[in-house]
Amino acid sequence: MSSVPAALTSEWTKIRTVSSTVWTLICAFGVTVLMSAALCALMNAQFDDLPPMEHATFDPTFVSFSGMVLGQLAMVVFGVLVVGTEYSSGMIRTSLAAVPRRGTFLFSKIAVAGAxxxxxGLVTGFVSFFLGQALLGAHRTDIGAPHVLRAVVGAGLYMGLIGIFSMGVATMLRSSMLSLGILMPFFFLVSQILSVVPGAKKVAQYFPDRAGSKIMQVVPDAMNSGQSPYGPWGGLGILVAWVVAALLGGYLVLKKRDA
Structure with missing residues (x-):
């Protein structure tokens, strides 16, 4: 059972038969779409009351992904559960006995869950965009406008990469509770707070979520979010670097430690 096709099949079976992982993906989609839609409707109703700087940098595409602030947390939970459940249940020993090559085991799991x-993420990005634009009324944009398709696809890539990053972190920490205890406050509190603190802002802009979210912007410094030393693709590249580092760290831990 150590062949790659067999390992991939095994990982697919694990994911689709565990209800918690399926429901977290449904939540990631539902929360993002519903919250984005609500905020787009609110933005349309209060557009004339926006501050001048937000008027000048209004980005209807970026507004369509407002709900991703919460939706990404569900994707974090998905990534953590995909890996951490095996450790908490003790099934990791059985899995490694069936697939003794630890690299094959880990990257088969990452390949299936990451895909x-x-x-x-891509479905969420497109649905959030089209629904959000419908609710923005006269302030909407079109999928054919310059850079809009890049931003919509980028939103899907962002969500998927956040999930893969969480898998790498969970593999390093080997605990769902510990991983969630670090990642949830990091994305929901620490990153958000530091991004508005003048002294820490220059550091926070290189955090995975802050950098990766730039790919979703069409207008530079969208909604008065502030300047950054990189563009959309540079921001996505920073997120990819975080993901690679997390997966490499997870692989090294899995390779050197006992189950």
């Missing part, structure tokens, strides 16, 4: 996270 699923990316697919859900």
């Amino acid at each position: 699923l996270a990316l697919a859900v």
Whole structure:
């Protein structure tokens, strides 16, 4: 059972038969779309009351992904559960006995779960965009406008990469509770707070979520979010670097430690 096709099949079976992982993906989609839609409707109703700087940097595409602040947390939970459940249940020993090559085991899991996270992310991105634009009324944009398609696809890539990053972190920490205890406050509190603190802002802009979210912007410094030393693709590149580092760290931990 150590062949790559067999390992991939095994990982797919694990994911689709565990209800918690399936529901977290559904939540990631639902929360992002519903919250984005609500905020787009609110933005349309209060557009004339926006501060001058937000008027000048209004980005209807970026507004369509407002709900991703919460939706990405569900994707974090998905990534952590995909890996951490095996450790908490003790199934990791059985899995490694069936697939003794630890690199094959880990990257088969990442390939299957990561592809699923990316697919859900892309669907979420497109649905959020089209629904959000419908609710923005006269302030909407079009998928054919310059750079809009890049931003919509980028939103899906962002969600998928956040899930894969979480898988790498969970592999390093080997605990769902510990991983969630670090990642949830990091994305929901620490990153958000530091991004508005003058002294820490220059550091926070290189955090995975802050950098990766630039790919979703069409207008530079969208919604008065502030300047950054990189563009959309540079921001996505920083997020990819975080993901690679997390996966490499997870692989080294898995290779050197006992189950």
